[in-house]
Amino acid sequence: MISGLDSLVEDIRRGSESDRCYTYAYMHLDDGRFVQLGIAADFVQSFLSSFELQRTVDEIGSFHLVDQSAS
Numbered sequence: 001m002i003s004g005l006d007s008l009v010e011d012i013r014r015g016s017e018s019d020r021c022y023t024y025a026y027m028h029l030d031d032g033r034f035v036q037l038g039i040a041a042d043f044v045q046s047f048l049s050s051f052e053l054q055r056t057v058d059e060i061g062s063f064h065l066v067d068q069s070a071s
Contacts, residue, residue: 012041 007027015022021041028034 012044 005028007025009025010023012021012023014020015038022038023041023044025037025039026034
């Protein structure tokens with residue numbers, strides 16, 4: 001990791017060993033080594049979409065669609 005940062009999460013990109021797309025994260029360890037982790041982009045997208053769905057449901061739930069109700 002040349003950036004000098006303690007950690008870095010890259011944008012999604014095509015892997016160097018296959019045609020699949022990944023997002024990669026890097027973290028420096030205390031002893032000078034670093035760890036690289038690659039996660040398949042389709043997994044990242046499906047994981048993040050569940051949060052997007054929850055956010056949308058929460059937003060809809062916050063709408064004030066009924067002012068009064070009479071029986």
